[in-house]
Amino acid sequence: MQSGGEILVRSLINLGARTSFGVPGESYLPVLDALHDTAGQLDFVLCRNEGGAAYMAAAYGKLTATPGLCWVTRGPGATNASIGLHTAMQDSAPMILFVGQVGTDMRGREAFQELDYRAVYGSMVKWATEIDSADRIPEIVSRAWKSATTGRPGPVVVALPEDVLSGKSAATPLSGPIAVEEAAPGAGALDALRGHLEQAERPLIMLGGVNWQEPSQRAMEAFAEANGIPVVTAFRYQDCFDNFSPVFCGEAGVGMPAHVQRLIREADTILAVNLRFGEMTTHAYTLLNVPEPRQRLIHVHPEPGELGKVYAPELAIQAGPNAFAQALSMLGSLDRS
Known part of the structure; x- marks a missing residue:
């Protein structure tokens, strides 16, 4: 006992x-x-x-x-x-x-x-x-x-x-944690994602949240750099992406720089991965229209309750950041000609 x-x-x-x-x-x-x-x-x-x-x-x-x-x-x-x-x-x-x-x-x-x-x-x-x-x-x-x-x-x-x-x-202590596999994007979602990004003239990637593994961060960096897509990170998540990357443009947070505001406002397609659209990241919800943004929004998040919570995405993908990054790396270079 x-x-x-x-x-x-x-x-x-x-x-x-x-x-x-x-x-x-x-x-x-x-x-x-x-x-x-x-x-x-x-x-x-x-x-x-x-x-x-x-x-x-x-x-x-x-x-x-x-x-x-x-x-x-x-x-x-x-x-x-x-x-x-x-x-x-x-x-x-x-x-x-x-x-x-x-x-x-x-x-x-x-x-x-x-x-x-x-x-x-x-x-x-x-x-x-x-x-x-x-x-x-x-x-x-x-x-x-x-x-x-x-x-x-x-x-x-x-x-x-x-x-x-x-x-x-007489209860037995736990032997270890439950192994929960990250949700991964389906083939149909990836095909739709490719189509949206290839049609985009001013795409933008926004990253945030926790549970990122280093190989997944490198995969996101490689994809963004290979396809010349600018990247901004959400409030208090600057470490989600290499700040010295040629495609890194800054943080969407408190005192958001004018160029970051302009990138979000003028983007025609936004791929938002593992972030929730909070007040700071949206500049008090002014950079995207609520509930239907002018920008085509692709929102990726492991929690279904976050998808469409504030903004209605054109494509909602329930997936963890690491499973999504791995799947994204398989897309390779986009045809944006």
Whole structure:
């Protein structure tokens, strides 16, 4: 029999977690004990404030494409961390916030620092939940990890009641993560894509989002350079593309340069890969008409909910960035004569 804290930490280690960030609190002491017992396997980076810890976890998730883990205590610890969660959601960065909670026997009484985390974070994250039994820790952690990393990546909140963490269970820790294959574009979509790009006089590629692998970035660069198509990156995603490439034209973000605005506004065809059309990337939604842009829009994204969310694309392709880049590399040079 193991404590809930031990099952949780061992599950995270087996999922591949090696670094976490947080501010210690008495509401999750069994987790801290388990981290001490597994020293060197899952590091705990001590932070001065929960907001800073959440920012670090969000940045870690964005850089590594694996969930950035954050530990905070209940009440003020959780609310301090909310800014990092909001940032992770806006940036589509995988992250899991583990937050202490009052014991299950006290819930609903407005106990000291008690919060309803589903209500507080429900509109801010991909999923907010609370574990009500140590036996369910592997199940909930597996779902949290998958939710944070698949589709449109983002933050997940898991509340940990004190008695769940200290209670004993015979549950087996997770053995590893679920292998989820990226969605890939179909042959018909690729044929349509080729046709649109070959007909375009002023095509533009826009890139963003997380989960890019280096070979996929190189493939996108090779395709854009081979076909002379200018590229801009979305807000806070300058690293998606080689900034020294002859076809790189800048970032569509805060203080967007006039030449980037003009490229987007005057393009006749836009291939948007792995980005969501947010306020900054669209210059407050002024560069493309809502909901039907003047530009022919080809939107590629792994999350179907992002396709047509603001702008209605002429061609919507549900595909992950790496699977799409690999398929795009097979198109080779376009006939744009």
